[in-house]
Amino acid sequence: MSKLYSPETAASGVEHVLRLLEGRWKLIILFHLFDGKVQRYSDFEKLIPGISQKMLAQQLRQLEADGIVSRTVYPQVPPKVEYRLTEWGQALCPALDAMLKWAEKREV
Numbered sequence: 743m744s745k746l747y748s749p750e751t752a753a754s755g756v757e758h759v760l761r762l763l764e765g766r767w768k769l770i771i772l773f774h775l776f777d778g779k780v781q782r783y784s785d786f787e788k789l790i791p792g793i794s795q796k797m798l799a800q801q802l803r804q805l806e807a808d809g810i811v812s813r814t815v816y817p818q819v820p821p822k823v824e825y826r827l828t829e830w831g832q833a834l835c836p837a838l839d840a841m842l843k844w845a846e847k848r849e850v
Contacts, residue, residue, distance in 0.1 A: 762808050767793050767801045769838065775811065775827045776835050783823055810834070 747755065763769060767790060774781055774789050781789070786798055793801075802825060805811035810831035816822040827834075 762810065765801055765804070767797060768805060771798075771801055771805065772810070772827070772831070772834065772838065775825065775831070776838075778826070778832070780824050780826045782825070786825075805831075 763772075770790055770793075771786065774786065783798070783802075786793070786802075787795070790798070802811065802813070806813050806825075809828055811825050812828050814824045814826075816824075
């Protein structure tokens with residue numbers, strides 16, 4: 743059953759969502775994980791050339807702490823770490839796809 747929103751509760755909910763996704767790189771990271779893709783840290787460095795190692799680590803940690811991305815560490819040398827969307831993170835795909843389609847309407 744869907745929650746009913748008033749203008750105040752909707753604004754508060756949107757603010758919470760924006761806090762989860764804020765940051766210059768989080769949405770870009772998420773787009774590279776859509777469709778069940780698994781990426782390693784080094785993959786992100788190649789896919790997102792403008793991001794520093796410190797910022798990439800920070801953004802990934804925040805996405806993991808918020809339950810959007812899962813991190814798997816394999817016990818080997820050198821360490822192998824993989825990132826993927828959680829089920830909840832994967833549920834975000836249609837909303838972000840809708841945002842892209844919305845943006846396309848302006849590009850005339």
